[in-house]
Amino acid sequence: MQSKMKESDPILEVENLSASTDNLPILKGVSLTVYPGEIHAIMGRNGCGKSTLSKIIAGHPSYNITNGDIKFLGDNINSLEPEERSQSGIFLGFQYPIEIPGVSNLEFLRVSTNARRKFLNKEELDTFDFEELVKEKLEIVKMDHAFLSRSVNQGFSGGEKKRNEILQMALLEPKIAILDETDSGLDIDALRIVASGIKKISNAQTGIILITHYQRLLDEIKPNYVHVMSDGQIIKTGESDLALELEEKGYEWTDNFIKET
Amino acid sequence: MVNENLVKDVVKEPYKYGFVTDIETEKIAKGLNEDVIRLISQKKEEPKYLLDFRLKAFKKWQKMEEPDWAGLGYKQIDYQDIIYYSAPKQKEKISSLDEVDPKLLETFDKLGIPLTEQKKLTNVAVDAVFDSVSIATTFREELAEHGVIFCSISEAVKNHSDLIEKYLGTVVPASDNYFAALNSAVFSDGSFVYIPKGVTCPMDLSSYFRINSGDSGQFERTLIIAEEASSVSYLEGCTAPMFDTNTLHAAVVELIALDDASIKYSTVQNWYAGDEEGIGGIFNFVTKRGKCLGKRSKISWSQVETGSAITWKYPSCLLLGEESVGEFYSVALTNNLQQADTGTKMIHIGPKTKSTIVSKGISAGNSKNSYRGLVKMGTKATGSRNYSQCDSMLIGDQASANTFPYIKSQQPNSEIEHEASTCRISEDQLFYLQSRGIEFEEAVSMMVSGFCRDVFNQLPMEFAAEADKLLALKLEGSVG
Numbered sequence: 001m002q003s004k005m006k007e008s009d010p011i012l013e014v015e016n017l018s019a020s021t022d023n024l025p026i027l028k029g030v031s032l033t034v035y036p037g038e039i040h041a042i043m044g045r046n047g048c049g050k051s052t053l054s055k056i057i058a059g060h061p062s063y064n065i066t067n068g069d070i071k072f073l074g075d076n077i078n079s080l081e082p083e084e085r086s087q088s089g090i091f092l093g094f095q096y097p098i099e100i101p102g103v104s105n106l107e108f109l110r111v112s113t114n115a116r117r118k119f120l121n122k123e124e125l126d127t128f129d130f131e132e133l134v135k136e137k138l139e140i141v142k143m144d145h146a147f148l149s150r151s152v153n154q155g156f157s158g159g160e161k162k163r164n165e166i167l168q169m170a171l172l173e174p175k176i177a178i179l180d181e182t183d184s185g186l187d188i189d190a191l192r193i194v195a196s197g198i199k200k201i202s203n204a205q206t207g208i209i210l211i212t213h214y215q216r217l218l219d220e221i222k223p224n225y226v227h228v229m230s231d232g233q234i235i236k237t238g239e240s241d242l243a244l245e246l247e248e249k250g251y252e253w254t255d256n257f258i259k260e261t
Numbered sequence: 262m263v264n265e266n267l268v269k270d271v272v273k274e275p276y277k278y279g280f281v282t283d284i285e286t287e288k289i290a291k292g293l294n295e296d297v298i299r300l301i302s303q304k305k306e307e308p309k310y311l312l313d314f315r316l317k318a319f320k321k322w323q324k325m326e327e328p329d330w331a332g333l334g335y336k337q338i339d340y341q342d343i344i345y346y347s348a349p350k351q352k353e354k355i356s357s358l359d360e361v362d363p364k365l366l367e368t369f370d371k372l373g374i375p376l377t378e379q380k381k382l383t384n385v386a387v388d389a390v391f392d393s394v395s396i397a398t399t400f401r402e403e404l405a406e407h408g409v410i411f412c413s414i415s416e417a418v419k420n421h422s423d424l425i426e427k428y429l430g431t432v433v434p435a436s437d438n439y440f441a442a443l444n445s446a447v448f449s450d451g452s453f454v455y456i457p458k459g460v461t462c463p464m465d466l467s468s469y470f471r472i473n474s475g476d477s478g479q480f481e482r483t484l485i486i487a488e489e490a491s492s493v494s495y496l497e498g499c500t501a502p503m504f505d506t507n508t509l510h511a512a513v514v515e516l517i518a519l520d521d522a523s524i525k526y527s528t529v530q531n532w533y534a535g536d537e538e539g540i541g542g543i544f545n546f547v548t549k550r551g552k553c554l555g556k557r558s559k560i561s562w563s564q565v566e567t568g569s570a571i572t573w574k575y576p577s578c579l580l581l582g583e584e585s586v587g588e589f590y591s592v593a594l595t596n597n598l599q600q601a602d603t604g605t606k607m608i609h610i611g612p613k614t615k616s617t618i619v620s621k622g623i624s625a626g627n628s629k630n631s632y633r634g635l636v637k638m639g640t641k642a643t644g645s646r647n648y649s650q651c652d653s654m655l656i657g658d659q660a661s662a663n664t665f666p667y668i669k670s671q672q673p674n675s676e677i678e679h680e681a682s683t684c685r686i687s688e689d690q691l692f693y694l695q696s697r698g699i700e701f702e703e704a705v706s707m708m709v710s711g712f713c714r715d716v717f718n719q720l721p722m723e724f725a726a727e728a729d730k731l732l733a734l735k736l737e738g739s740v741g
Binding site: 058059060061062081082083085086087092094097098100101102103104107108111112115116119151168172 | 684687688689690692693694695696697698699700701703707708710711712713714715
């Protein structure tokens, strides 16, 4: 589908990926390639396998890959641990960020950032140096310093949790970010903050996959490609106007594609 | 489940204090009868009142039955198969540390408790107890300048007999319970602390208990007295070698706080817990109780219990003095086939008394971890308050956690608040941390320390760091 000649090597290649959980097939042959600087949007009904795809790329232990490969910067990562994937530059922004009682957000962010820095052969940061770095990154998501002293995501509002995810993305500087419904549950102002944050963090060397139901995020961040998923497969790929068409005609319209294929 | 197995690997515990010191010891024959008690008393050159105290306790013990209400499962203890006195052989009277057997000093060195003048810990005085006897107590002269007495209880019997006679057994009477009666009959050594009126103890005091023999029980006895407007922070640490037999440890600790006095008693208990199949390990059956005798007095217990095959203890407070305060902060971690039944009793007797209970139980492997506590408001405890919080964390799906809070109030004008929760380290939480580059083991250990934070905050600084390290170690998968 992406037949254009690319100058650089792909960041992520998902090749004919099938996966199941508890012997229930969820993905049924998904292929997707992301080159540096590209933004891909994945849309589709609830339960079509979008979130599963993102979790499998990040290494969630509940899913088994039954067929196909995931390659990151040319290497097969099918059997890498989630932490190894994160350290090497894969970031998953959670649809429902998890609360971790008692663990301070600041310490969590520092340990996480240092794990990535260690992988990059960069010096690990002590508490003071990290404070400096995080202060700068807080600006991007317009978060208050007070968030750092709270437990990870505990008692955060929906919008605060999502901003905390983008803060993590800003600190980890991933090669590829998969953002699973980062826009859901955000009011208009929060959506703008999150969207502008994502734009600030991404650049010509990074790739982004946005999983979303809504056009409003794609108005803020214009994707190069839009993929429509249904029943564990990508059934249609187009450019950004596909999302607009989808918004207008609804997912029922896409049911026809399945019949075609 | 892949992850369940991983969790099991992670919580495998390497016990690094399992070595045995090869040293010549003086032991008396196995078994328990009046003659054995007379022999112990005679070896310690005790006054008659103390021998009488022991014999009376022994008579009571013989009439008592071993309790079984805790629902702990263990093979019946053969009390005739235990050695009740075991001491490393050394010169009769030791005047300085130079005369202590270097092997003993080396043992404590290895345990991270150096005793010698050059190496001793700088801000804490240590009483080192090896099997049945106290080996050395550091900083005694410095403490004496402030009038603080810190020595072994055997020495206190010789030099401060009036205080022993006045206070011993007044908080935990000899007939209190089966194990307290046994301890009262055969106790060998332990620590004694006396803080005079108006004195804030210039440094933390600490006792380090080491069981070395496999076939002897340890029955130490600790007595701490804080006079009016004085205060002290006392720390206690425990380890034992790895034997495939069970060793009985039945201690009694008594604390007494007079008007405006405060005692903070912290324990890090890391007795040998037995192996993965539950073979060996210490039976830790302990009675700890404090009496807030004076007005506005305060007793605070904090404990980190990670060792022992079975832990059975309830550090408690009798709140007699008006406006006195009792506190209990506890972390109990059990793994493999360990069992812990621990908690506290807060007995509000005086008016306007206050107590706080924060208990955190972590159960991994096939272990059983129970919180059992009593909060009682007596008829005169008007305007008194209690707050209890009991949280349990389960690791894996084979461990169990129970909470048994008993609440008795005879005083309508008092407040009792109880909160409880149970959580499990979920796969989602682990995945979240891992997906942020944090290694699996570190993720588990971060969540466990996070869970224990409220309690760790109560520990003295050096101890908090040690406790955190100890939990991480217990949860570490790597060998050695």
